[in-house]
Amino acid sequence: MMIAAMAHWKKIGIILGLTFIALYPLVHGDTYVMHIFILFFIWAVVASNWNLLMGYAGIFSLGNIGYFAIGAYASGILCKAFGWSPWVCILMGGLASMVCVTLFVGLPALRLSGIYIALLSLIFADSLPTILTQTRSITGGAMGLHDIPPLFEGITRLQSYYINFALFLVMLTIIYRTIHSSTGLAFVALRDSRSFAKALGVNEYKEKIKVFALVSLLTGITGGFYVHYLGDISPTTLAIEPFLLAIAMMEMGGIGRFPGAVLGAVIIVFGNEFLRLAGTLRLALLGALICAIILFFPGGLMQFIDWIDLRLTRLKARRAISS
Amino acid sequence: MILETRNVSKDFGKLAALVDVDLAVAPGEIFGLAGPNGAGKSTLFNVIAGTFPPTAGRIIFAGKDITGLGAHRICHLGLARTFQIPQTFASLSVYDNLRVGATFGGHSDRRIRTRIEESLAYLDLTAFRATRARNLDLYTTKLVMLAACLATGCKLLMLDEPLAGLSMLEINNFLELVRKINREHGTTILMIEHILDSLMDVSHRLLILHNGAVICTGDPQGVCSDPKVIEVYLGEGEDE
Numbered sequence: 001m002m003i004a005a006m007a008h009w010k011k012i013g014i015i016l017g018l019t020f021i022a023l024y025p026l027v028h029g030d031t032y033v034m035h036i037f038i039l040f041f042i043w044a045v046v047a048s049n050w051n052l053l054m055g056y057a058g059i060f061s062l063g064n065i066g067y068f069a070i071g072a073y074a075s076g077i078l079c080k081a082f083g084w085s086p087w088v089c090i091l092m093g094g095l096a097s098m099v100c101v102t103l104f105v106g107l108p109a110l111r112l113s114g115i116y117i118a119l120l121s122l123i124f125a126d127s128l129p130t131i132l133t134q135t136r137s138i139t140g141g142a143m144g145l146h147d148i149p150p151l152f153e154g155i156t157r158l159q160s161y162y163i164n165f166a167l168f169l170v171m172l173t174i175i176y177r178t179i180h181s182s183t184g185l186a187f188v189a190l191r192d193s194r195s196f197a198k199a200l201g202v203n204e205y206k207e208k209i210k211v212f213a214l215v216s217l218l219t220g221i222t223g224g225f226y227v228h229y230l231g232d233i234s235p236t237t238l239a240i241e242p243f244l245l246a247i248a249m250m251e252m253g254g255i256g257r258f259p260g261a262v263l264g265a266v267i268i269v270f271g272n273e274f275l276r277l278a279g280t281l282r283l284a285l286l287g288a289l290i291c292a293i294i295l296f297f298p299g300g301l302m303q304f305i306d307w308i309d310l311r312l313t314r315l316k317a318r319r320a321i322s323s
Numbered sequence: 324m325i326l327e328t329r330n331v332s333k334d335f336g337k338l339a340a341l342v343d344v345d346l347a348v349a350p351g352e353i354f355g356l357a358g359p360n361g362a363g364k365s366t367l368f369n370v371i372a373g374t375f376p377p378t379a380g381r382i383i384f385a386g387k388d389i390t391g392l393g394a395h396r397i398c399h400l401g402l403a404r405t406f407q408i409p410q411t412f413a414s415l416s417v418y419d420n421l422r423v424g425a426t427f428g429g430h431s432d433r434r435i436r437t438r439i440e441e442s443l444a445y446l447d448l449t450a451f452r453a454t455r456a457r458n459l460d461l462y463t464t465k466l467v468m469l470a471a472c473l474a475t476g477c478k479l480l481m482l483d484e485p486l487a488g489l490s491m492l493e494i495n496n497f498l499e500l501v502r503k504i505n506r507e508h509g510t511t512i513l514m515i516e517h518i519l520d521s522l523m524d525v526s527h528r529l530l531i532l533h534n535g536a537v538i539c540t541g542d543p544q545g546v547c548s549d550p551k552v553i554e555v556y557l558g559e560g561e562d563e
Contacts (some may be wrong), residue, residue, distance in 0.1 A: 182426045182427075185415075185419060185422060185423060185426060186423070186426075186427065188412060188414060188415060188419075189412050189415070189423045191414075192411075192412035192413050192414055192415065193410040193411065193412055193413075195374065195394075195406065195410060196406060196410035196411070196412070196468070196471075197412070197423060197427075198393070198394040198395050198398075199372060199394050199395075199398060199403065199404050199406075199472075200395075200398060200403070200423050200424040200427055200428055200471055200472070200475060201395045201398035201399050201424070201427035201428040201429050201475060202395055202423065202427045203393075203395045203427075204395070256414075
């Protein structure tokens, strides 16, 4: 029984984790903690999408916070200017992000590789704050966009919690299915050996555009949920801190491993909140934590999990021999 | 002819890597391609398989002009190739390595799984199906590369120095496999090889490249008695 449970400890862990998240608001339901959970849902999705692009497709994109901000801004502006339903605006925001990113990053990226895609996507995201401050009448400039309507009138924290939890589950399912589809196979093939993948019939351009379109759509939609939850957004979203934190989530979780970015998001989002107790030392301590994980487990938390797995398998083998 | 190159040339800047190469491979034959280092063998492969286009000339495969098409389009038409430096998808299992070829190789049918299983069984790789490609030895890596090509259901298979780095026993096994694929599947094979003995042994016809140009083409006996080939491979006798 014990041994059987050990073999499935990862599955059991996921089920326990999800059950805990699902039941938390009903059992305890502290509004502040629920807020942190909602941020975790959002950032876990952003980081997982980023991981799909960078870890699986091997496209060195550094602009994902920009894709997120376009979706958030587009949705907020549409909702305020035209009074459309936030749900429609979120979808439009996702599409806006998809179109912008595919046109301005995806298509040029077809002719670039490695570090040059990193530069291009970083410049893309970095140009957004300037564009935002130059278009004050629409975007609110440096002050940002305020009083963005919530998803529906009189929404409670509890409702927001479950809506964003649903978003989290749906998005992760899409990402998981993509990774295990033939498209995901093509990504990994291109990443591992570009020339052999092409020689076996993988259409590099098509797959690259597909992954850019999908990741920017999903990231943009997540941006929409974020902005309608918080009610405002400003160019500080595009500052260095959220960018570094999202990268840290991927690194800590394990780049190119599926639930890795989610685990990274747990540590970063909750660690970041918890370390507010440390005041100005917060980022330094977070940095030290990241260094420690990278030093001992360069493959991130997923490598730590592999390590536990290996230990358990050995233990099982030893028991089988002795009995 | 299943594959023809007509006056194919390739320049890299001022270096003429290929000069007016004419090649004609008949359906069902094993065609050998040899030549000293730097003769342009791999460049010819890359030009045919669409890694880069030729500077001049046409390439005809199965009646279609494929000059300048992308590598994946050429694969879809039924031409698969292996690489001199063994390429596999290191982080994927052997099964998934074959799945890449079976899924993207240009088949529209849904028999992907059957084709993977057939290729696995054909090359005796069933025991390795779950092994990650990065953990394989050189010979098995080469077999996986070959199996992924077979899973595309190709009509023409191009092997770039498949015997390099193998032991005598492995060379014999590999050549036996090449013959078997050619005989049982009717797959045409175009093969580069440095080990001239092995190449003569397996090929129906040979072509010798030297400094980017064809110096001789024909059956193995004729080629090995050709004075130009002897000169290129053994040096000029009268200089001694």
